[in-house]
Amino acid sequence: MTAFAAAPGGQESAFAGRPDVPRPTHAARPDVPPPAYTGHSDVPPTAHVTFHPIVDLDAGTVVAVAPSVPGPPNLDPDLDVDCAILAARSLSRRETLLPIQLLLRMGTLAYDRPMERLHRTLASLGRRPGGVIVGVTGDLAGMSLDEAAARLGGLRSGGYLLAVEAGDLPTRFVADIAPTILMLGPEVTRRAAADPRRSAVAEALVALGRRIGGHVLAPGVVSDDQLTHLRGRGVRLAQGPLLASPQWLPGVPVNVPVGSRDAERDRLGPRVTEFMMPATVMPDTATAEEVLTVFNADPATGSVVLVDQAQRPRHTVDRTRFLLRLAGAYGHALHAHKPAARLADAPRPVPRTVPAIAALRAAGNDAERVYEDLVVIDEVGRCLGIARVGDLIRSLSALEH
Incomplete structure (x- = not known):
């Protein structure tokens, strides 16, 4: 019973036919102007999509795939969702049942039409919400804490898993929404091994994750020193060039260097x-x-x-x-x-x-x-x-x- 397995066939909506589950409301706020881009067309299909494996460092296996469209963040919510849709479609052609992580800006959640397009597309691709990790980046984008919590709560109620870049959000807010994955900021991953303050941030998020039932993901790992240090702080999930080349595709093995804690695990006996x-x-x-x-x-x-x-x-x-x-x-x-x-x-x-x-x-x-x-x-x-x-x-x- 794999919670992340994609269901065969499509469905009308990720929230259709479920009267017991509150439908997430992403209507645009009245104090926010509508997005300048209103064409609702996807990012051109010629855009290059790269696939990044999310790796369980202890098991050495891929637990999810994070496809992405390279380039600067899209401030327009329609374009932001277009990139997520293109990423999802590209992964669907690989016929993998691995969970998918899609990155969105926090501000995008405030708009109904783009989010509804994303829900419909995922359903048409056979991606059930339980197999989709919605990764949210950026600050609150002008939303109050209560409003942002309601947006994220709507996604959770619909069955989606949540991942947040915890460094840009208040700690109390992160604890309240209890995401499945807490993403370290790129700077923390890059500097934790040499900067005690960044290392302390990683340790604090690992401790928070244990309390709320979440797990910490370190993106952009490029060196053995980074990986060894983060593993020593308790980080279990990682992605980056050290683990897989930019040309990696689902189904290709990943490279997980032996961690310094292996000897300690052997001493403590079997798992x-x-x-x-x-x-x-x-x-x-x-x-x-x-x-x-x-x-x-x-x-x-x-x-x-x-x-x-x-x-x-x-x-x-x-x-x-x-x-x-x-x-x-x-x-x-x-x-x-x-x-x-x-x-x-x-x-x-x-x-x-x-x-x-x-x-x-x-x-x-x-x-x-x-x-x-x-x-x-x-x-x-x-x-x-x-x-x-x-x-x-x-x-x-x-x-x-």
Whole structure:
């Protein structure tokens, strides 16, 4: 169940047929003049599009593609969207199901017509919102914090993933919108290894990302020193000439130099993914009756992970506690046709890159739930599977001996 996989075929709109999801409103503000460019024609098809892989530094794999049209930023919202549309169409011809990241200026979000064209085009290309990362750059462009948050919230409600260039925005605002990806500014990437102040910025964003469930992306990496330093600060996602040439195309391998932390990972033992098992996943809107059916169908299922549209875990349903509540007086009548989330707990996520011993320590932080399954997540917070605490204990104990 890959949250980023493009759906076959098109649909009328990225938000069509979903009355339960608020439609994002991008109407132009009355105090902002309409864009000078009103032709609504795409950037000429002869424009050159380059493809930049977004790389998971630990796994050494490409997790998304960021196509772009070289040139200065388009201040006109129509032209800005035209470039994004051209980039999306160019990637669609490569027939890759990798997630796509499209960059837009913050000010572009304030205009309805260009954004609607983008939604329609992505839908016609078979790109579902869960497979699109909308990267927002630049400052608030005259919008208030509340208005900008509403624009971004509309995209999130429609299922899109958000990436923001955090350096141009207030930290509190970034924390409130909780983007999936926090992009370092090019200057931070370039100077972090030699400038303690820029290095501190990277560390602060990594710490913020961990708290809000996001991950930091370092663009424009050109040297081993930059990459080693940023990895040491906790940055997990990167792109740039060091990892792939300007002629890179989807499907071509990338070059990820061995990081200085590999020896430390070896010393700490195997990763948690070596003990990972498939998770029983259901949408977070599932009812208790539906979860009960899953438990009854397979007695070996110890938990169910309830995920959102982007496959991020929102709740976990522990088999024992769930069945005890339903077996109580009037339990079935009270809960069966209501959301199973009412009988669920907060998930206990662990990144797939952590050592198994660290995951086991994390499990022990909650004495009441110490033996419950851990949810293994990837770099953008999606559920990959579960790790059973009992398996970790037995396996690590065997390694000790």
